[in-house]
Amino acid sequence: MSIKQTIVQQALPLIKPGMVVGFGGGSTVAELVKEAANLVNEIQVVTPSPTTRQLATVLGYTVIDPQYCDRVDIAFDGCDQLNTHGSALKSGGGIHANEKIIATLADEYWLLTVSSRLVQTTFDTKTPLVLEVLPKALALVMRTISEHGGQPTIRTATNRDGMTLTDNGNFLIDCHFPSYEHLAALNNDFATLAGVVETSYFDRLVTNALLGDETTGKVEQLF
Structure with missing residues (x-):
């Protein structure tokens, strides 16, 4: 099992029937959308990503537009870098404005990423x-x-x-x-x-994160 799949397996139990769930962009979140398909008739999905929206629609989820959603139970996303204070830098997809709306709507905002992207305090300037x-x-x-x-x-x-x-x-x-x-x-x-x-800077918006170690194969929570 890849580290991405291990992270997804840890995230799955966080999704409960009756929830409104936010799914961001990226390959790890896409894997979570596929793996959560057993709940396809029991949750509603909101997403800032056109790619994720297409995938969720094909899989049969009820996808609602963020402009008609005033609360999200839990949301999952990726990041370029994350620090120990729950702040993150996101840049690659260029959809951070719409991602931040859903992050702010969410009672819980979880990042799914590899542990090498965690910094103690100061972010690496390689990420714009x-x-x-x-x-x-x-x-x-x-x-x-x-x-x-x-x-x-x-x-x-x-x-x-x-x-x-x-x-x-x-x-x-x-x-x-x-x-x-x-x-x-x-x-x-x-x-x-x-x-x-x-x-693209998410200032202390992160509730928690699942961090996968690509060497050991273990996944740990940030908090």
């Missing part, structure tokens, strides 16, 4: 802070990132000419900084900047 930005605010945000000592890069599409657009029709800016020592304060500056829809 990603901003979802209204198109009209592009120049303002790019200038502000530079003024904060960051190097901004507009994310471009891989399968067509032009910029990557989010499901909300906005741009993604990957921000690289020399240090994340004061990430919470930095994040707050961008989160309150006109035109920034959301950031």
